[in-house]
Amino acid sequence: MGTTTSPSDSAVVTSREVRAVVGRLRRRLRSSSREGDLTPSESSVLARLADKGGVTVSELAAIEGVRHQSMTSVVNALVEAGLVDRSPDPGDGRRQLVALTTGGRQHVERGREARTEWLATRLRRACTEQERETVRAAMAILDRISS
Amino acid sequence: MGTTTSPSDSAVVTSREVRAVVGRLRRRLRSSSREGDLTPSESSVLARLADKGGVTVSELAAIEGVRHQSMTSVVNALVEAGLVDRSPDPGDGRRQLVALTTGGRQHVERGREARTEWLATRLRRACTEQERETVRAAMAILDRISS
DNA sequence: CGTATGTCAGCTGTACTGACATGT
């Protein structure tokens, strides 16, 4: 081998690096996420709901970029944990509005105070502001081309 | 809410964006990976073996950053597909050396010719060279702080 | 009726831990 794909192809090289880093980051983010016994998906949805409650499952699914069937099970777990609840939409009988319970709101606020998130800590301690800007710029690019 | 976490904390903001983009990219990379009926993990291991065969399961696990138990099942799938095989290490009876079969090698070479990888295509068509450089720089930073 | 919303069941892929066997 060796010829494989021309290593000078910038797009291919970049793609490989992105794949490798995404894979590694994913494992790290998962393994170091002890944010109060919630799974990463659950934490993410909870944080969304803190910003904007009264949302439907389908809307949450669209925001997170997954199917509504997948979002149902995440919401179910949060309901069982007593952190969110569903209430019927008065104007549309098909809809169920999801919102934080009092306990859910407390959970979010406690988490936000106490959490020393692994990635944020690393970004703060091991990076310059310029490096963080580079990362944000790259995220914007990747977000654009992956939507 | 709205006040939530001080939005001026560059590390936290960057961390959130990285999380969001990693999640989305992961889903996209998975759903658009039809590289010949292999799962992403399998493809990745196969590509490694094309560069360097005669490797143990534990070494593969270390390279990919997973436990050896997890790597065992990936290798099992490739063995069952007839793409790799195990052979005893003559010098150490505990070890099993994993290498591509003829069919496995053919598979890799066919794949490398035919594959128009989703991410590489996007990076080529929707990005400038400067943007790709930004992405690569960011990957280097994230790789550094996640190791 | 078709469409949107939601739920449940079942499947796959990934990676984990624990238990165990075997060889150095």
Add this chain to the structure above:
DNA sequence: CACATGTCAGTACAGCTGACATAC
């Protein structure tokens, strides 16, 4: 013996599709 290597079993998480009910 401790340690390295490897396998298997069980579990958890995340996402998918398909089937179905209900409401617009």
